[in-house]
Amino acid sequence: MRTAAPLLTALALALTLAGCGQRSGPPASHPSPISSNDPRFLPLAVYDMPDDDGHTVGTARWTLAKECMTRLGFQGLRSLDIDPLPAWPRRPEGTGVVQLALYTSDDLRYGVQDPEQAARYGYQAARAEHEQSYPEKDRTLSEYLALTGEFVGEDPKSAHGHRIPRRGCLGEADRAIYGTNPQDRKDPVLDLETKSLQQGRRVPAWQVADRTWSACMRKAGYQYASPRDAEIGEDRQRQDLEERLTGASRDPDEPSVLEKRTATADARCKQETGYVGTVHAIDVRIQNELVARHRATLEAHRRWNDDATRRAEEILEDGS
Template sequence: MQSYEESVTVEQAGRNLQEECMAGFGFDIKFPPAGTNPPPSNNSMNMPRRYGITDRETAARYGYQLSESEEARPQGPQLSEAAVAVLTGRKGRGPNAELAPDTYKGKKIPKDGCAGSSFAKVGGRLDGSLPETLAYESQTKSQERPKVRSAIKDWSDCMKKSGYDVADPYDAVKLNPSSGNGQASQAEIATAIADIDCKKQTDLVKIWFEEETSIQHEQIAQNALALDELKKKNTAAVKAAERVLRG
């Protein structure tokens, strides 16, 4: 999987190239910098809540809420119809937009517009559907492993002793209705702490992680050629992007 840092590098290089390309057609376009709204995880595999909430210190302050509220996403530039056509190679927006004319003021528009040609120079946006699918399957399959099912039951029994009737760690967040203001109630905080303490007492996260790791080792062996090829493309894209950013 492409890490968040790698994706920002490729995205920023692509945006820089788009600005240069658009300038060649007479458009002074400035895109917001990449990486201004980092997600709560590095990618969909390397994430802190893959097995539910686990950070007790964070839970004691925020319950099941994220520790930091998302900042407003910077808005991109307002583009005229002509600028959209040069940027995307399409007339208008959306998947059904028609192809734009081949030229703008006598200058040929690149295939798929400045956006398409810019990202093509850094290897294009990677198709991460294979590792994403494997990550989803490994998580789903791991929940059916006997050791994990037993550990989840132990966790559920532990939660019941604390006064919470819940069978699945992913459902624990539903035990307290949301306040709607993004703030955790004391009841939610108490639930989150009990959730984490029960995970620790039953060794649920360690058991679950080990079982899923075993499944992923099998997946990697079964898909080695495709994953190696994707890794090579990602490495090449990041290196190309770094060259662009260095100028």
Template sequence: MSRSTRAFAVLLVVLLSITACSSNDTPGTARRAAEPNEPPIRPSLPFDEYRNDSLAFTTRLAQDRLIRACMGRRGVAWDPPPISAQDANPEFRRYGLMDPTVAGTFGYHLPIDAARERRNRYFLHDVTAKQREALEGSEEQKGCRQKSDSILHRGVSKTKRVLLFGLGGRSLDAAEESPDVQKAKRQWSACMRTRGYRYTGPEQAQRDARWNLDSPRISKTERAVATADVSCKEKVSLITVWAVAEADVQRGLIAKYAKELEKIRKANAILRVNVTRALG
């Protein structure tokens, strides 16, 4: 499994994670529910011009508003918790763990996003059959979700957005194999050895069998290794080196797929107008 595929799989886990109860057990502690903790510190990349993660987030906000209005017109009560602000930054771990505060608190576990948890619980447990029919629709009537999508995507051509995701995975993997990144990873490994840890790269540290990322338990050792991981990344500038290498790869892919990416850019521009109108 490529690193990009693994990263995507890890991000999916958080969507339906359930807050664990606290514990004083010696092996570790349970994760605490937390508001978004990890700042958007991933370096910018050429693909950002086409990805528009912030637009994806505002599109969700606009859809939420349109659905609320639609449900109200149908006389159906509808009041889900707000969308999590963390969803505005889905790639905050593109190059692995980067924030020392998060590392010291959660180790390699993803911080539990309390806002996302509240919204997930609402849709999983609180939505009634009447509400779900109004939301998703029936044979006789379109649902409010479909109606909101139609409004937001009016005039937006269907583009191969999956292409962009695939290219993003390719650029990440290709950059990782570049000489500069491999050198920086060796320097990172040497830095970790000075702190008593032997790993060939950050991915190996994250996949250490001693911490089960599916369990809420976080040991002191996991937090210590994660903290050293981030510190060594900063010391050898691994994140910067990796981002520079990936930017070079992405510029080459942009030249190769210029026509397809331009269609995505134009579609984003129209979508942005529709979203702004819906939120205005």
């Protein structure tokens, strides 16, 4: 089950999956779905890395990365606490790059569903979940570059006289675990899950569900054609821009009152119209069809993950 994980974007950098395997390993409060009627149930998830294995891989990754960082001269990271696993490094602010994070979670595949959660987090529950699971740690620019190898412009390619490995110490660790860097390899599960949503939204029954949800939202005072439109919230983006232009200050990580109210109405309309049950059933049907057509590729991906988990276990056993 893939849980909250960020997709990081940075000026002059390609879109990169942050964590690269750290998508797994949710808190114990996330039990696996046991019924196909559970909206978290996804046929494709069977071929993804299990949560426990994801934690094992993440622990091995950071164990190796600490050794690499020490080798590069970052002696202070020798005792870096990796329990809980740190978040994937973010480039420090004020270093000439604008970096944005988009958080995703299987629990929110169809958008907000819990009015109480929406009233607290707006549309940012995935970010909050990720931050709770993987605490952010402040990094210097030199530490960030050595860990990730994500260079921009004139960034130094070495640290303390040592050449930074390709994709940094975390990339070096991934190659030891996976044999290659996951970023260089297409993730068939993620790809097919995306295709399933794209195909599902073209199904007439899904479109009817969108219109029924939209009618409910109009009664609540909101004009959105679909839950995706509500989550993007172009009207809220305009309001935020106007507030900034007038000098109003607000924590950008804190959802606005309007966002919370919109998300709460969104979740309530999903419950009142049975939206999630309808679209989930369509999603499951399409995913089953995709699994049947791509079973060999998916099985190879599962074996790839299993092999990585075994190597990670060996790494941790050798270091114990």
